[in-house]
Amino acid sequence: MFARLRRILGQFFSKSRKINNEPLNKVSLIVIILIDIFILVNVFTGLDDISRWHIAPSQAYPCYSEWQTYRTQTTKDKDYEFFRLSFPYENNTQSSFKQTYQQAESGHLGNVSETCLTYGGYKDKVNNSANQQILKTIAQKQEKISSLEQANRTIRTQYDSSLLEKIAGQSRDRSINSVGAEKAKQALEQNTRTISTLAKEISNLKSELIAKPESLSLIAFVKDDGNFREVEKGYQQASFWYPSIQFGFQSLFLLPLIFVALLVHNFAQRKGYGLISLISWHLLVIFFIPLILKIFEFLQVGVIFQSLFDIISVLFGGLLFLISYVYILLVPLVGFGIIKFFQKVVFNTIPLLSLSEYNE
Structure with missing residues (x-):
């Protein structure tokens, strides 16, 4: 041989x-x-x-990855996270999800799943300007909370240092910190109250978004084991x-x-x-x-x-x-x-x- x-x-x-x-x-x-x-x-x-002439599995079943992610999540806010990931407001072009799914058939052999097309129709009903504004408002409030929490971490560091200076009897004009212990404590309390208020507002907005009829219909469709x-x-x-x-x-x-x-x-x-x-x-x-x-x-x-x-x-x-x-x-x-x-x-x-x- x-x-x-x-x-x-x-x-x-x-x-x-x-x-x-x-x-x-x-x-x-x-x-x-x-x-x-x-x-x-x-x-x-x-x-x-x-x-790539024949339609790929991810194109034929575009809803599978989203459903799989949703069903494997165990977090408390899984419904809201599902909406946040499915409807990113910053990239929203108001395009139809159903039409986007159907476009995969253009120039390809094979068809998109009818179940996923139905799912796209449910998403289109949820993807309106009012719901997009809710998602945007929630994101803005969460960014503000993150900013306040970062400020609190900085203030706590300065507060501990100012408190030690006060105990040591060091005069304020010789302090290395931008704020005194009293003002740092007041700023911490004010920021904490603001964070608590923002968190309640976010919770209310999430509940409002999820409780809408079109949102309930979408969640019910996704939760259907048969689908x-x-x-x-x-x-x-x-x-x-x-x-x-x-x-x-x-x-x-x-x-x-x-x-x-x-x-x-x-x-x-x-x-x-x-x-x-x-x-x-x-x-x-x-x-x-x-x-x-x-x-x-x-x-x-x-x-x-x-x-x-x-x-x-x-x-x-x-x-x-x-x-x-x-x-x-x-x-x-x-x-x-x-x-x-x-x-x-x-x-x-x-x-x-x-x-x-x-x-x-």
């Missing part, structure tokens, strides 16, 4: 730098390399574009199949190019068209490089990997390192298949015949 591999590599390098068995000059070789780089970049660009299970199941299935779908589209992009390049290469060799044979050979190699990379990438994240992962998880529990054993056996088989393909199809004996032998 190693001898065959060495022979294939020798043929590969020989075919890559010769025209009719004559070596390329340096200028021609540089031109060929530049063309190879240009085409390879465009091939990978095309692969990236076609891999969540439907979205979660669809998202998981889409995530399971998405790498395989991407690999399928990428293969559809590459296989016609490989097929055409292979036909042109074999035809040029039979007819003795040296330059066409060389260029088509380089194109064939360029098209095979990303295909081989995508095959191995698919083996790591595609449906085969997921199926092996699930089977081993069920049969052997936490012994997931067994997947490595499977791949140690599987990958050489794939490599062997690639070698056999090059040996039987690309490096077959007919295209290697010279023009004179072909005429005979």
Whole structure:
């Protein structure tokens, strides 16, 4: 097998730098390399574009991440936090959430979940100017509280120092602090009262926001276990199949190019068209490089990997390192298949015949 591999590599390098068995000059070789780089970049660009042709799971189920975050939160103000994260007032453009979700279908295969579109409609009802103003007011009051708390920390430091100076009998004009102990204490008490007032106002605003009919309808829809299970199941299935779908589209992009390049290469060799044979050979190699990379990438994240992962998880529990054993056996088989393909199809004996032998 190693001898065959060495022979294939020798043929590969020989075919890559010769025209009719004559070596390329340096200028021609540089031109060929530049063309190879240009085409390879465009091939990978095309692969990236076609891999995103089918709608991604996060686009098909745009509500899943928000629902998942909401349902896993255990904080007291989880309803308000849900609104704060879902309706950021500072970036509000008054755009429709439902329309934004539907835009993901434009230029893509697949559809957005109807449940998420319904969810977007509920969000649109909540996303009005009055509710946005409430969120903005709450944020401003919280910023003011943070500022007062920072001021209190500074005052407490000065208060402790002023109190020590007072106990030591140091005169006020020799003090290193901007305020005396009495004034610091008064400022602390005033700021604390203001913080308490602001906190009550924030609590009232939160209750007002959550108690609105459109808000209650949205929260009730999100809390519906049936809706969540439907979205979660669809998202998981889409995530399971998405790498395989991407690999399928990428293969559809590459296989016609490989097929055409292979036909042109074999035809040029039979007819003795040296330059066409060389260029088509380089194109064939360029098209095979990303295909081989995508095959191995698919083996790591595609449906085969997921199926092996699930089977081993069920049969052997936490012994997931067994997947490595499977791949140690599987990958050489794939490599062997690639070698056999090059040996039987690309490096077959007919295209290697010279023009004179072909005429005979």
